[in-house]
Amino acid sequence: MNDQTPLSSSRRQEILDAAAAVFAQKGYHGTGMRDIAERLGMKAGSLYFHLASKDAALEEVCAAGLQSVLRAAEHAVGVAGDLNRRIRALVESQVRDLKVHGDYISVFVHERRQLTAQGQKRLSEVTRKHSALLDRIFEDARAKGELADGIEPRAARYAMVGLLRNFTQLYVEGPIRDFDAVAAQATEIFLSGASSVRG
Amino acid sequence: MNDQTPLSSSRRQEILDAAAAVFAQKGYHGTGMRDIAERLGMKAGSLYFHLASKDAALEEVCAAGLQSVLRAAEHAVGVAGDLNRRIRALVESQVRDLKVHGDYISVFVHERRQLTAQGQKRLSEVTRKHSALLDRIFEDARAKGELADGIEPRAARYAMVGLLRNFTQLYVEGPIRDFDAVAAQATEIFLSGASSVRG
DNA sequence: CTTCTCACCTAACAGCTGTTAGGTTGGTTG
DNA sequence: CAACCAACCTAACAGCTGTTAGGTGAGAAG
Numbered sequence: 001m002n003d004q005t006p007l008s009s010s011r012r013q014e015i016l017d018a019a020a021a022v023f024a025q026k027g028y029h030g031t032g033m034r035d036i037a038e039r040l041g042m043k044a045g046s047l048y049f050h051l052a053s054k055d056a057a058l059e060e061v062c063a064a065g066l067q068s069v070l071r072a073a074e075h076a077v078g079v080a081g082d083l084n085r086r087i088r089a090l091v092e093s094q095v096r097d098l099k100v101h102g103d104y105i106s107v108f109v110h111e112r113r114q115l116t117a118q119g120q121k122r123l124s125e126v127t128r129k130h131s132a133l134l135d136r137i138f139e140d141a142r143a144k145g146e147l148a149d150g151i152e153p154r155a156a157r158y159a160m161v162g163l164l165r166n167f168t169q170l171y172v173e174g175p176i177r178d179f180d181a182v183a184a185q186a187t188e189i190f191l192s193g194a195s196s197v198r199g
Numbered sequence: 200m201n202d203q204t205p206l207s208s209s210r211r212q213e214i215l216d217a218a219a220a221v222f223a224q225k226g227y228h229g230t231g232m233r234d235i236a237e238r239l240g241m242k243a244g245s246l247y248f249h250l251a252s253k254d255a256a257l258e259e260v261c262a263a264g265l266q267s268v269l270r271a272a273e274h275a276v277g278v279a280g281d282l283n284r285r286i287r288a289l290v291e292s293q294v295r296d297l298k299v300h301g302d303y304i305s306v307f308v309h310e311r312r313q314l315t316a317q318g319q320k321r322l323s324e325v326t327r328k329h330s331a332l333l334d335r336i337f338e339d340a341r342a343k344g345e346l347a348d349g350i351e352p353r354a355a356r357y358a359m360v361g362l363l364r365n366f367t368q369l370y371v372e373g374p375i376r377d378f379d380a381v382a383a384q385a386t387e388i389f390l391s392g393a394s395s396v397r398g
Numbered sequence: 399c400t401t402c403t404c405a406c407c408t409a410a411c412a413g414c415t416g417t418t419a420g421g422t423t424g425g426t427t428g
Numbered sequence: 429c430a431a432c433c434a435a436c437c438t439a440a441c442a443g444c445t446g447t448t449a450g451g452t453g454a455g456a457a458g
Contacts, residue, residue, distance in 0.1 A: 027313065029226055029228030029229040032414080032416080033415080033416060033417085042436075043436080043437060044417085045417075045419095045437070046437065048418075049434080083396060084396055113226075145395065146394060146396050147393065147394070148395045149395070151387065151393055154381070155388075156388065158381055158385060162361060162362065162365030162368070162385070165365065166364065170357065185349065186357065186361070188347075189358050189392070190392065191392050192347060192392040192394060192397070193390050194286075195283050195286075195347060196345055197281050197283055231446085232445080241405095241406075242406075244449095245407065252446080400458085401457080402458095403454105403455090403457100404456100405454090406453085407451080407452070407453100408450090408452095409448100409451100410447105412446100412447095413444105414445065415442100415443080416444100418440085418441080419440090421436105422438090424433105424436100425432100426432080426434100427432075428429105
């Protein structure tokens with residue numbers, strides 16, 4: 001048996017990095033422990049010196065990805081200014097993190113359903129926190145009249161989460177021409193719309 | 200050996216329906232042939248009277264999902280009117296299909312990466328067609344001055360695809376309160392923006 | 399009644415899966 | 429020197445995987 005977080009074993013971090021990379025590329029069930037080990041020049045059995053199980057590895061990778069997403073949202077609510085500024089800060093922060101912890105975020109987004117019920121439950125507290133932060137942004141905006149007519153905060157949140165998920169997808173599907181420009185324009189579409197025709 | 204498309208064997212359709220349902224719920228690699236068979240009251244080996252392989256089943260389910268997505272886009276470009284009307288038609292058509300062929304579309308969206316390289320190649324012609332249709336919508340709009348300033352058709356297409364993918368995600372993650380209202384508001388956000396503050 | 403075909407089943411295959419118990423290093427400490 | 433420890437390896441396990449060969453029964457065709 002080993003601790004869930006042996007507190008800054010750097011080897012352990014390397015292993016989680018490798019797990020995140022392979023999970024992101026081949027999916028959780030498509031990945032074998034031997035795939036993860038091979039990427040580290042190890043044998044599969046040796047992983048269990050650092051990890052309790054394959055499932056625990058997925059949960060830890062997901063938790064790290066979720067933390068990254070949460071930090072971006074926390075940063076955004078801390079930004080002073082109107083809705084536009086806050087949303088741009090949110091996207092910018094998230095996109096920056098995507099380039100550093102992309103595999104973790106991608107695994108959290110795409111593979112979290114493969115967790116056991118208990119694993120999902122353990123993450124759900126943090127996801128609720130994340131939802132609450134986004135809701136606060138849009139409810140603040142509505143209170144100040146910055147939210148477009150007919151848009152409920154909850155619907156705006158769903159659209160925003162979808163936008164961020166879309167960035168994650170574009171990131172993992174392989175490099176796209178001018179990723180930053182596409183991301184910026186998608187953000188402007190979210191804020192101001194793709195149509196110049198009113199109604 | 201069996202044909203790739205024995206032309207309207209209804210039993211075969213039932214089997215593909217079952218495969219799509221289980222693939223959508225548990226993922227391709229998370230699904231066993233025995234899972235699919237069990238849902239039909241059959242044994243795993245019997246599936247091979249109708250299917251060439253598990254992989255072929257995935258490809259066929261993906262192809263059907265893609266066809267549904269393509270039809271929605273074809274319908275949208277056939278609609279007369281400005282960008283707003285065409286986009287609303289696209290979303291409405293896609294959401295309607297989602298409720299009928301949701302599993303197929305979900306599998307196409309989420310599991311197509313698990314196909315072999317040849318399988319993906321076989322689908323790519325249709326996906327290019329789909330991209331071209333969406334591009335045409337946004338390029339038409341730009342030519343008529345209906346596309347917002349600073350938005351390239353390609354970026355608009357990525358955002359649109361992301362929006363549709365988001366609907367798929369919301370659909371499979373389990374019923375959401377007021378799905379139709381959320382979808383409608385997300386569409387209005389895409390067209391007119393979530394912010395009432397200009398700039 | 400015989401023959402044929404469709405749709406299914408049984409039983410098994412080789413290979414892969416996550417996981418474990420116990421052994422082997424190389425470096426540090428007493 | 430001896431003892432110890434972290435970090436790995438080897439070999440194997442029980443169970444599951446997709447897939448196949450050959451058998452079975454029902455119903456249609458002649």
